[in-house]
Amino acid sequence: MITLILDNIRSVHNVGSIFRTSETLGIKKIYCIGTTPTPLDRFGRKRKDFAKVALGAEDILNWEHLGEVTALIKKLKKSGYKIIALEQSPKSVDYKSVKIGDLCEDNSASHMIKVAIILGNEVDGVSSKLLKLADIIAEIPMAGKKESLNVSVAGAVFLFRLLDH
Numbered sequence: 069m070i071t072l073i074l075d076n077i078r079s080v081h082n083v084g085s086i087f088r089t090s091e092t093l094g095i096k097k098i099y100c101i102g103t104t105p106t107p108l109d110r111f112g113r114k115r116k117d118f119a120k121v122a123l124g125a126e127d128i129l130n131w132e133h134l135g136e137v138t139a140l141i142k143k144l145k146k147s148g149y150k151i152i153a154l155e156q157s158p159k160s161v162d163y164k165s166v167k168i169g170d171l172c173e174d175n176s177a178s179h180m181i182k183v184a185i186i187l188g189n190e191v192d193g194v195s196s197k198l199l200k201l202a203d204i205i206a207e208i209p210m211a212g213k214k215e216s217l218n219v220s221v222a223g224a225v226f227l228f229r230l231l232d233h
Contacts, residue, residue, distance in 0.1 A: 076102040084121030085220035091125035149182040153202035160207035
């Protein structure tokens, strides 16, 4: 079971794209943290700008908005989730080395593994507070002059690789 945690992502389009990609991969839940846009505006109305990018995934996926994330991470860990942050860090490992089967003690139970993946803000990335709570920090190496991918693209690359699609 894979859950996403979107850490203060700013762009409605990025979040809508993440929802769309997540639905295609069977992601079970998305937590929108802090300032991360949700499919509904502050008045509870559907956001047209979100729906234009998510293409209905926002109606299928289970999602929740939370102002603060530390309690959520602790609750998920207590429930057996492994927490993976997708971020550049001196403590990161190559994203290709992260395998679902390696995340559980009993490889025969790899279909039962619970994973929460943290995707971070477009400018600041995953907060240092969350990096400290992560079990694994995974990084997609960059070969060009640009230092990073767009968060929705990075999330898609990592999820498709992790799920072996």
